[in-house]
Amino acid sequence: MPSVRHVPIRIAAVLILGASGSAVAAAGTAGAAPRPALPAVQRLVTLERGHEVFARPDRRSPRRATVHRRRPITGGRTVLPLLRELTAGDGRRWLRVRLPGRPNGHAGWISSRATRFGRTGWGLLAEPVRRRVTVFRDGRVVRRFRAVVGKPSTPTPLGHFFVEETVKLPRGRAGAPFALALSARSSVLHQFAGGPGQIALHGLDRVGGVPGTAASHGCLRLENRNVRWLAARIGPGVPVTIRGRATGLRGRAVGATAR
Amino acid sequence: MAPRATQPVDAARVLGHRHAPTAGTGIRRGLGALAMALLLAATLAASAHAASVGLGTAESFSVLGGSAVTNTGPSTLGGDLGVSPGTAISGFPPGTVSGVVHANDAVALQAQSDLTTAYDDAAGRSSTATVSADLAGQRLTSGVYTSATSLGLSGDLTLDAQGDAGAVFVFQAGSTLTTGTNSRVQLIGGAQACNVFWQVGSSATIGTTTAFTGNILALTSISLKTGATVQGRALARNGAVTLDNNRVTRARCATASGTPESSPGASDGTPISSRSTTTRPPVVTSGSASAVGGHRVRLRGRVRSRSTGSTYYFQYGRTRSYGHRTTRHRAPRAGASARVHGRTRPLKAGRTYHYRLVGVGPGGRKTHGADHTFRTRGRPRGPSSSPARPPHTNSGFTG
Numbered sequence: 201m202p203s204v205r206h207v208p209i210r211i212a213a214v215l216i217l218g219a220s221g222s223a224v225a226a227a228g229t230a231g232a233a234p235r236p237a238l239p240a241v242q243r244l245v246t247l248e249r250g251h252e253v254f255a256r257p258d259r260r261s262p263r264r265a266t267v268h269r270r271r272p273i274t275g276g277r278t279v280l281p282l283l284r285e286l287t288a289g290d291g292r293r294w295l296r297v298r299l300p301g302r303p304n305g306h307a308g309w310i311s312s313r314a315t316r317f318g319r320t321g322w323g324l325l326a327e328p329v330r331r332r333v334t335v336f337r338d339g340r341v342v343r344r345f346r347a348v349v350g351k352p353s354t355p356t357p358l359g360h361f362f363v364e365e366t367v368k369l370p371r372g373r374a375g376a377p378f379a380l381a382l383s384a385r386s387s388v389l390h391q392f393a394g395g396p397g398q399i400a401l402h403g404l405d406r407v408g409g410v411p412g413t414a415a416s417h418g419c420l421r422l423e424n425r426n427v428r429w430l431a432a433r434i435g436p437g438v439p440v441t442i443r444g445r446a447t448g449l450r451g452r453a454v455g456a457t458a459r
Numbered sequence: 460m461a462p463r464a465t466q467p468v469d470a471a472r473v474l475g476h477r478h479a480p481t482a483g484t485g486i487r488r489g490l491g492a493l494a495m496a497l498l499l500a501a502t503l504a505a506s507a508h509a510a511s512v513g514l515g516t517a518e519s520f521s522v523l524g525g526s527a528v529t530n531t532g533p534s535t536l537g538g539d540l541g542v543s544p545g546t547a548i549s550g551f552p553p554g555t556v557s558g559v560v561h562a563n564d565a566v567a568l569q570a571q572s573d574l575t576t577a578y579d580d581a582a583g584r585s586s587t588a589t590v591s592a593d594l595a596g597q598r599l600t601s602g603v604y605t606s607a608t609s610l611g612l613s614g615d616l617t618l619d620a621q622g623d624a625g626a627v628f629v630f631q632a633g634s635t636l637t638t639g640t641n642s643r644v645q646l647i648g649g650a651q652a653c654n655v656f657w658q659v660g661s662s663a664t665i666g667t668t669t670a671f672t673g674n675i676l677a678l679t680s681i682s683l684k685t686g687a688t689v690q691g692r693a694l695a696r697n698g699a700v701t702l703d704n705n706r707v708t709r710a711r712c713a714t715a716s717g718t719p720e721s722s723p724g725a726s727d728g729t730p731i732s733s734r735s736t737t738t739r740p741p742v743v744t745s746g747s748a749s750a751v752g753g754h755r756v757r758l759r760g761r762v763r764s765r766s767t768g769s770t771y772y773f774q775y776g777r778t779r780s781y782g783h784r785t786t787r788h789r790a791p792r793a794g795a796s797a798r799v800h801g802r803t804r805p806l807k808a809g810r811t812y813h814y815r816l817v818g819v820g821p822g823g824r825k826t827h828g829a830d831h832t833f834r835t836r837g838r839p840r841g842p843s844s845s846p847a848r849p850p851h852t853n854s855g856f857t858g
Contacts, residue, residue: 274848
């Protein structure tokens with residue numbers, strides 16, 4: 201949680217952000233950055249085949265789910281954040297990974313077989329209460345964007361998530377030009393537009409909205425140029441933390457100040 | 460065509476004597492008859508061992524269940540996998556099957572029918588000897604061994620073919636077959652796993668990390684505990700076959716002369732590996748990578764076959780988990796050595812890849828060459844390349 205001493209500084213930073221457009225470079229703002237809720241470097245696991253997910257690092261433990269090798273929207277490889285790894289008594293290596301879908305933010309254990317390790321220094325921190333998305337790289341703030349966040353009836357879900365896939369949407373599709381489909385699902389809408397109520401950071405084509413307001417169905421809408429900047433850099437597996445209250449008076453006040 | 464006149468055939472004619480009768484003809488005829496008798500006796504002696512139990516179409520199966528086949532962990536099956544009349548097969552993957560999976564199809568149905576015939580054949584053979592409930596420490600020659608109740612194995616059992624590659628071993632268990640942890644069934648004297656049969660009146664349980672040899676023909680179920688290996692088959696008529704990180708290598712008899720290839724220790728009776736020498740995988744050596752380009756490379760190696768019907772391929776990938784492999788090719792004939800190569804699919808430029816050569820024996824056993832690396836030419840794609848991909852579906856987000 202931010203300390204009281206830093207709040208005026210942050211409001212000032214938000215004012216600067218609002219005055220200068222929607223993004224700001226990291227240089228000089230690190231001191232005003234919120235305490236990172238993201239690791240400086242996140243280890244990743246790419247699946248070479250589908251995996252059974254177990255409740256514990258033991259094949260006899262309950263099976264939680266099956267994670268497929270490819271993602272459903274783009275067909276790209278499944279990349280999951282690695283939370284922990286251990287070697288069981290029988291010599292098998294197990295990986296605790298964060299999983300996509302419901303329940304939001306859940307995790308489980310998979311075998312290390314047919315996996316490939318990687319890492320990323322990128323991370324996204326979304327704060328619906330402040331109507332903004334902060335981009336980190338190697339623990340430092342790189343950009344900060346204003347966003348349209350979920351309205352009170354369809355709030356943006358909170359928790360620890362990751363980018364499932366980065367989607368290049370064709371012109372004219374809702375949310376174009378790009379969408380960063382997250383592992384998060386709406387806590388209100390179990391289905392939406394033929395999908396599973398999936399939360400994404402996407403553009404404004406055909407959905408509109410004014411960044412800095414709470415008007416979406418749960419997604420985080422960014423100006424097209426900003427989501428284009430993100431899509432050029434943020435790939436599958438990048439951790440995304442959505443924290444704070446989904447919507448509220450304080451958030452509305454900050455958003456209004458920023459605008 | 461005029462009918463050919465039939466003539467009486469005598470031993471002398473068989474032995475090639477076509478001369479007109481002379482003074483010594485009587486003596487020679489006597490010698491010829493004696494030779495014929497010796498030849499006949501030798502032939503009979505050669506076929507004195509019992510005939511093998513015919514598995515029919517079940518022979519192509521590593522595992523055949525009646526109600527279900529359940530697997531846990533990365534088990535490997537060297538032949539077909541089937542179930543009939545049940546339909547449930549689970550755990551593949553992570554288990555792998557070298558052959559074909561038959562879930563209550565016509566093939567599995569016929570295999571079950573042939574298994575019943577084989578089971579009845581094995582159960583109906585007259586006993587050579589009655590054995591104790593625990594076979595550990597025993598050394599048996601070919602024959603039919605019976606236990607009215609259960610059979611067990613708490614240590615090592617040695618089956619000695621005494622130089623007869625066709626020696627058949629049949630074990631009849633009135634009820635269960637149970638092996639303890641780390642038990643072993645060893646073959647010596649040219650014995651072949653394909654000629655070992657375990658007819659089990661109810662269920663078979665192969666203990667943890669047991670190295671078992673032979674074809675299990677169980678009336679009810681078969682359970683292979685963690686890490687157990689079977690050089691043979693696990694064939695259950697009515698119940699389930701349960702696997703847990705096992706290797707079931709379908710044992711096949713030597714072809715050609717019918718004699719397994721010689722192996723150190725086999726001739727003098729010293730215990731050798733429980734696996735038949737005819738299924739030994741080739742010796743492989745990973746070689747260098749040549750013609751390294753930005754997206755393609757040629758992988759080289761050397762394969763020395765020890766069994767006919769071996770194959771090889773290269774595994775490659777960004778890590779030692781590999782994840783990709785080249786086309787599988789037939790290895791040179793048994794005893795021959797050859798330089799081999801394989802071509803990868805398009806690779807990413809400027810990346811380091813691992814690779815190794817893998818040899819596969821006729822029974823599915825594998826040998827792996829050492830891990831080597833190469834780096835493709837060119838520059839890796841920079842961070843400016845977008846990770847974004849076009850969608851395959853029209854489903855949307857919550858918006």
